[in-house]
Amino acid sequence: MGVVLHLDQDRWRDHLDQVAQTTPGLTPVAKGNGYGFGVARLASEATRLGVETLAVGTLAEAPLARAHFTGRILILQPWRPDDPPSHDPGLIRTVSRLEDLARLADQPIAPQVVVELMTSIARHGIGRADLDQVADELEGVELVGWALHLPLPAARHRPGPAEALELGRAGLAVGAAPVWLSHLSQTEYDQVRAELGDCRLRLGTRLWLGAPDSRRVTASVIDRHPVRRGQRVGYWQHKAPADGHIVVLAGGTSHGVGLSAPSTAATWRRRGQAVAEGLLAALGRSRSPFTIAGAKRPFVEPPHMQVSLVFLPAEVPPPAIGDEVPLDLRLTTATLDEIRLTEDDSTASA
Numbered sequence: 580m581g582v583v584l585h586l587d588q589d590r591w592r593d594h595l596d597q598v599a600q601t602t603p604g605l606t607p608v609a610k611g612n613g614y615g616f617g618v619a620r621l622a623s624e625a626t627r628l629g630v631e632t633l634a635v636g637t638l639a640e641a642p643l644a645r646a647h648f649t650g651r652i653l654i655l656q657p658w659r660p661d662d663p664p665s666h667d668p669g670l671i672r673t674v675s676r677l678e679d680l681a682r683l684a685d686q687p688i689a690p691q692v693v694v695e696l697m698t699s700i701a702r703h704g705i706g707r708a709d710l711d712q713v714a715d716e717l718e719g720v721e722l723v724g725w726a727l728h729l730p731l732p733a734a735r736h737r738p739g740p741a742e743a744l745e746l747g748r749a750g751l752a753v754g755a756a757p758v759w760l761s762h763l764s765q766t767e768y769d770q771v772r773a774e775l776g777d778c779r780l781r782l783g784t785r786l787w788l789g790a791p792d793s794r795r796v797t798a799s800v801i802d803r804h805p806v807r808r809g810q811r812v813g814y815w816q817h818k819a820p821a822d823g824h825i826v827v828l829a830g831g832t833s834h835g836v837g838l839s840a841p842s843t844a845a846t847w848r849r850r851g852q853a854v855a856e857g858l859l860a861a862l863g864r865s866r867s868p869f870t871i872a873g874a875k876r877p878f879v880e881p882p883h884m885q886v887s888l889v890f891l892p893a894e895v896p897p898p899a900i901g902d903e904v905p906l907d908l909r910l911t912t913a914t915l916d917e918i919r920l921t922e923d924d925s926t927a928s929a
């Protein structure tokens with residue numbers, strides 16, 4: 580019952596294995612909601628893949644990853660002086676400011692650090708101009724690598740591998756250590772590796788959410804009610820547009836239904852349109868992500884905490900309570916009720 584991720588584990592693992600085999604220095608990223616799978620499951624897969632290092636987003640995520648992974652754990656969020664101390668000797672901290680590097684270098688036991696360099700993303704990192712001063716602090720730490728966080732391959736204007744090469748070389752001129760990268764295509768990564776030598780590639784989405792045919796998400800039908808045209812329904816008491824049914828489905832805001840990361844909007848103008856669509860949702864005319872009888876059905880009103888109400892016209896026979904219907908859910912913002920392992924049905928039909 581509820582919102583279920585049906586996972587063909589064999590197919591998923593074939594894909595993970597294939598990425599691991601073709602990506603020397605693969606560093607899986609298991610952060611946040613664990614890309615819909617949960618951090619624990621991803622950490623177990625990282626163990627199965629035999630990678631040296633697993634990356635998590637924050638210090639708070641490290642213990643859960645540690646319960647399923649014994650290798651090194653890289654914390655992606657940069658260290659700050661008010662971070663609570665950690666007693667896990669296998670943690671690698673990211674350092675993004677000179678003053679933080681100086682503080683860490685003063686600690687009694689030299690911590691393992693990756694020094695992040697500022698890129699065109701403008702998120703975290705030490706600027707190129709300050710690299711000379713980094714050299715002065717390296718004695719007090721164990722330098723595990725130089726980290727670069729790069730724009731998405733799909734970004735329309737991006738410096739691409741040129742930025743990785745330039746910054747990577749600048750880091751290597753200060754200290755010998757692997758260069759840790761993200762968001763390069765397979766060929767770009769191969770090209771950069773050929774130039775820079777020892778590299779690591781942090782992969783989340785392309786690793787865990789590749790092989791889309793290995794999974795599908797469904798929502799249980801929890802209730803259904805006949806309604807008359809014009810009947811007022813829902814928290815907002817909108818009028819039903821015609822005779823038909825209200826179908827109550829598992830999947831609300833707590834599952835991530837109705838959420839989509841604004842990053843999909845390429846321009847400010849498109850973002851404005853997204854806001855306009857939100858208004859449509861409030862009017863109960865917006866297409867929901869639930870498919871019933873082959874079509875996405877409109878929301879009656881914005882999703883509730885754990886369920887959504889959709890409208891089904893009278894000519895469509897309503898699904899039975901307990902049926903599972905397809906739900907189009909963005910897994911990076913989703914919370915599932917259950918992950919159900921399925922058989923590979925491609926072999927069954929072969």
Ligand SMILES: *Cc1c(COP(=O)(O)O)cnc(C)c1O
Pocket residue numbers: 608610655728761762781782783784785
């Ligand atoms: C999240 C993150 C990644 C992985 O991003 P994906 O797009 O999921 O592959 C890599 N590096 C850093 C620093 C990140 O924060």
